[in-house]
Amino acid sequence: MMAVSQRGALFAFLALLGAGPLLLPEFYVTLLNYIGLYAIVALGLVLLTGVGGLTSFGQAAFVGLGAYTTAYLTTASDLPAWLALVGGSPWLALALGLAGTAAVALLLGALTLRLSGHYLPLGTIAWGISLYFLFGNLEFIGGHTGITGIPALQLAGVEVKSGRAFYYLIWIALLALVWATHNLLDSRAGRAIRALKGGSLMAEAMGVDTARLKIEIFLIAALFACVSGWLYAHLQRFVNPTPFGLGVGIEYLFMAVIGGAASVWGALLGAGVITVLKQWLQDLLPKLLGSSGNFETIVFGVIMVLMLQRARDGLWPLLARLVPVKSGEGQRQAPQGEALPRRQMPAAGTLLLEVNGATKRFGGLVACNDMQLTVKAGEVLALIGPNGAGKSTMFNLISGVAPLTAGEIVFLGSRIDGLTARAIAQRGMSRSFQHVRLLPTMSVLENAAIGAHMRGSKGVVPAALHLERVEEGRLLAEAARQIERVGLEKQMFEQAGSLALGQQRILEIARALCADPCLLLLDEPAAGLRYLEKQALADLLRRLRAEGMGILLVEHDMDFVMGLADRVVVMEFGQRIAEGLPEEVQRDPAVLEAYLGGVE
Amino acid sequence: MDLQITLLLGQDGITNGAIYALLSLALVLVFTVTRVIFIPQGEFVAYGALTLASFQAGKTPGTLWLLAGAGILVALIDLKIALAAGARQRIARILLWNLGYPAAITVLIFLGKPEGWPLAAQVLLSLALVVPLGPMVYRLAFQPAAEASVLVLLIISVAVHLALVGLGLLFFGAEGSRTPSFSDAALQLGSITVSGQTLWVLGSSLLLIAALYQFFGRTIYGKALRATAINRTGARLMGISTVMAGKLSFLLAAAIGAFSGILIAPITTIYYDTGFLIGLKGFVAAIIGGLASYPVAAAGALLVGLLEAYSSFWASAFKEVIVFTLIIPVLLWRSLTTHHVEEEE
Structure with missing residues (x-):
């Protein structure tokens, strides 16, 4: 097999993605829409879990926060006075949703990140459950029935209404976030984030503010989830609490881990694999077992345990090995750059x-x-x-x-x-x-x-x-x-x-x-x-x-x-x-x- | 809210709090010994209660097939390891516990017709069926990754939880079950009536806690667990097998979980997924104790139970929200009182 360059592989992938909605039947476009939405959330978890060594089971709640904020603000006719100004506009709702998400993430992060690593995930479990029950019991957002009649998005005067049009919006947003995350990891801040996994002792000795950095990546992951929720609400045009429960939050983490939590592409792979597998298992298992229910969780649970025991890096490295992509062109010469300013050295004998x-x-x-x-x-x-x-x-x-x-x-x-x-x-x-x-x-x-x-x-x-x-x-x-x-x-x-x-x-x-x-x-x-x-x-x-x-x-x-x-x-x-x-x-x-x- | 209701709610709160206390003790035990945050604890609660309910309804509980299946898997894995190591003397034991024991239970259930048995015998049979699943789960899911980080173990734990909930749905269906009370007696205390089951719950919880205290303080196995909790490497050098400690702590946790389920099944309807929320409330209590202190965790459990009971009166729709939000001031307090940055090696 001929080896392809990284750039070539990327272009081929983008070309396939771009042509997708023109060639595929509606069912697959919808499936790809959901994969894109899930991958946005999983991408945040790649940064948080795969790279930073922290984790969250509450990402679905952040998705819900994004979705409900825009759903409420764009549909409610009797907004309180202080919110009336932002009513009706999905874009202002996005800004507000992001602000609310940031506030919650900062609070949870500030509370748990000074403690040992397992308090953050436990805190996010409590947060995920609380928000789910809150959504289901608040009258003004429709309780368990939810909110209907969410308006379609307007982009440059055009309504993004059909699944095929939305496809481009979702995947452009996802690819932009993949690009940004990729950039981030290849930088001063990214090296510091990667250093978190090696324990905070070395990072702190090199002058990295590890506590702040942990809060920052938790915040980024939460904001990604919020964006996904906002897109979801306007794609679906209706929200209820079900897709924002703890179980879904766990599924997001599975996507990141199964896909390969150390690579940005692992998020896409994981979201794809889990979504397709779930679809397939939900058809197959009830027939096989003779009763209906979410039996796919049994299979997911077993797969996860086996992956974590045997292939902790997920599927992406396995896939990357199958496709012979030439790695890293260039980058073989020592980097050149202007010298950094130096400290005034004390005179000898001081x-x-x-x-x-x-x-x-x-x-x-x-x-x-x-x-x-x-x-x-x-x-x-x-x-x-x-x-x-x-x-x-x-x-x-x-x-x-x-x-x-x-x-x-x-x-x-x-x-x-x-x-x-x-x-x-x-x-x-x-x-x-x-x-x-x-x-x-x-x-x-x-x-x-x-x-x-x-x-x-x-x-x-x-x-x-x-x-x-x-x-x-x-x-x-x-x-x-x-x-x-x-x-x-x-x-x-x-x-x-x-x-x-x-x-x-x-x-x-x-x-x-x-x-x-x-x-x-x-x-x-x-x-x-x-x-x-x-x-x-x-x-x-x-x-x-x-x-x-x-x-x-x-x-x-x-x-x-x-x-x-x-x-x-x-x-x-x-x-x-x-x-x-x-x-x-x-x-x-x-x-x-x-x-x-x-x-x- | 008059005095009558206050007392009634207090009774509810203390009853539930006693269950949460038991569960939080098991969680602290498992975490300190194995570093596993034992999310599937709640599934043992549900399995215990629903297995008992199946016996009473004259059905064969699906947990039997899980025991048999897990037993076969464990036997295959352990036999392969034993043969590779040339340790033939282990074979008989592996076969006895992983194949013989489930087979014996199966025979007992099919020939014994447990629906006609007295309640106490049914309870014992349920425990005999569900409790061995604890060490088997440890063997299959956690032991191969025992040296992994707390984070990886936590994700495994969540995965196991998910699989066991799915299996619970498969075994017991979506309908809930209640079992009859252990005793119909009731105690009249002034103006309120304390039900027999409440007394059973409180009495057995106190008894179990006392028994655990004795176990950790007086027996060699209890001391081995404590030693492992304090220093895994040190305990190992003293000849304490960490595998044994892991299995034993899972055995105790499964026993506590299943028995808790059996205790509350007469008070509240148990569904296949009820255990998760009950277990998580045990967790809130365990976190109050910093996942390390048994007495603080038990006190935290009573607090959780009472908070839940009174909030179900004042704002019943938000009861879960209130209970789980309790974790925030607790975390704040812990965060302010913890000073060192933990270094995971």
């Missing part, structure tokens, strides 16, 4: 970091006790000690991951203990992690670019419309420069997960450098490196030191440490037991005892 009496207790265990250390600009300070001495805890205290029990930490002349990891990162401290925290399916370049997050400012909306290409180019160029600097340029477009562990640690350094720090915290950077790679790393750190960077290094490789460090601090059982020049420390009796044991 005191960067001062830790005074830092103490950390976990219950009765004292992990760090009254620790002192200082790091100056243009110096490498090595923190060494046996396993369990409290070195990594010390790192977490300095970088704001864990709060101090007592003591103070001063960075660039101001106290930073008590600040969040994000605020500390913004002041010019950047770190790597002992247990590598990369996004394994993202490219090396994109992983490094997460480190440059704080040096850009464009958010979700400009990203979705691709209005931030200049800034994006500069961020990627910076990431490419740092990757070249650490010597990973050959792997720039490979997946980070395919690198050897030692290379992954080097990539973590490139990511940290992208933040343009003046103090670098490296947790065991040489672990897993071969001899020549260690030499290269030492050279890199020497160059950084010469540029005036302060480096705090935790390391077990003594040859590496002693050849590189200007000063060494030795820890044991949470205490500082020695400090001095490498040669002094190596002769220190307390250090020898800690490492080798005493001579009785």
Whole structure:
């Protein structure tokens, strides 16, 4: 089979879509209309669940909010005075529906997103049920009977009345949203969203406001659902509570998961598969089982369980493998762009970091006790000690991951203990992690670019419309420069997960450098490196030191440490037991005892 | 609302609250041990009640076919694993529990004619039929993905719920059922009458809670479950099988669910999908306890029951809306009192 280009596949798909209503009988046009409407909702869930690692069972309620807002506003004859102005216009109703949806989503998000991940879905279940019963019991929107006589949409003076005309409206809206979502994922904000799945620790350390980002993607998913509801109301010209219940909300999530929650096209595939399958099963099962009812839920439930056990990425990757599409043309050259503005580096010898009496207790265990250390600009300070001495805890205290029990930490002349990891990162401290925290399916370049997050400012909306290409180019160029600097340029477009562990640690350094720090915290950077790679790393750190960077290094490789460090601090059982020049420390009796044991 | 009605509603609220308390305990148990948010809990409520109702109506409950089918599937999977591992000593046990047990129950039902049995025997038979479905569901749906994230387990949980509701419709039809009261006695307390069934509900709930307390505090299996809940890896290193802990917690949850269904079937009509809302109210209570605290969850359950009873008087159409909106102030309170950002590894 001949391989087709991505662009070619896309054009073929669009041509088929455009010709659809001209060739297909009415039944299939209607089916495609519904698939389009469902896919809009599923697309929001791809962003929320597949990419962001959050989820919602209440999307059907947001669809309902969009549908009921326009249904009520365009049909009611006795609107209250404050609403009378917007009455009758579907477009104003859309705006109002979106505003109402945003308000609900912000409230639910603000309430649940600071808690662990499962509170959002549980909150959305409660919201989905509540709204469904509310729709069914409010007299002014027709209770369980609903609202009829919703006017058709007017577009440029033409009534969009027939299913075939509506088809183009739905699919243009859907494709526009697919385009915007695709753009969003390929941007500074999109990288941050993808970083959410890897846990908030790394993202926050790179300066990403994870709480805000989670609310933003929940909001986007809710707004997509609202748009789908608005279209639904004007297509159907009638609404009642049934299609907005919790069961349908669950179905939307199934579409996203079955289609492939990590790809925008998965939403379309999932909506198509579930809709067609449901249609088919609703015909087949009652005949087979001899009684009527929604038995397709049994099949859906079983399919979902099997998919989640065996193919968690959904159908899209399987389909994409069948059609040999050439992936990613271009994009093989290191991105070019104007250099980003740099921080004013403190002069060599300036005191960067001062830790005074830092103490950390976990219950009765004292992990760090009254620790002192200082790091100056243009110096490498090595923190060494046996396993369990409290070195990594010390790192977490300095970088704001864990709060101090007592003591103070001063960075660039101001106290930073008590600040969040994000605020500390913004002041010019950047770190790597002992247990590598990369996004394994993202490219090396994109992983490094997460480190440059704080040096850009464009958010979700400009990203979705691709209005931030200049800034994006500069961020990627910076990431490419740092990757070249650490010597990973050959792997720039490979997946980070395919690198050897030692290379992954080097990539973590490139990511940290992208933040343009003046103090670098490296947790065991040489672990897993071969001899020549260690030499290269030492050279890199020497160059950084010469540029005036302060480096705090935790390391077990003594040859590496002693050849590189200007000063060494030795820890044991949470205490500082020695400090001095490498040669002094190596002769220190307390250090020898800690490492080798005493001579009785 | 006069005193008479206030007391009557209070009685309703406490009765329902006791059921929600039982369910919330099971939910907290399953979540802490397996990290599964057990949405299908409600289906066990419905299966328990409707299986009993089928026996009383002289019908063979469809849950029997589910037990047999699930048993065959589990047996096939476990046999394949046992043979691949060369663990022949496990075969007899697998066959006994997954094929022998359902076969024995089937024989008992077809030869024993349970419609003529006394109520207590019918209840026991219903439990014997429905409860083993709990560990089987764990084996088939959750065990293969036991190490997945809470989110994936939650979606699986919802999928299982959907499948079980569909099966419930297939087994029991769309009509609801009520079963006769456990006892016709009634207690006169001043101006109000407390029905025998209410006393049964309250008494059995308290007894069950006390029994669970003993189980967790005194028995080796109870302690194993608690250890798993606190630290899965640690418990495993101490030789506690997480598979065993998972199955045991599902067994307890299924037992609590099915028995709750049997307890309330004389008070309210149970449909194939009734269990879901009942289970979710247990959830609201469990969330009040932060999915971690048993006593707070039980207290939350009483609150949910009372809120439901009184709102059904004041605004009966909005009763569900009010109960589920209760979750909002609860989440707000939890959100304000939780300070650390949880890190999923």
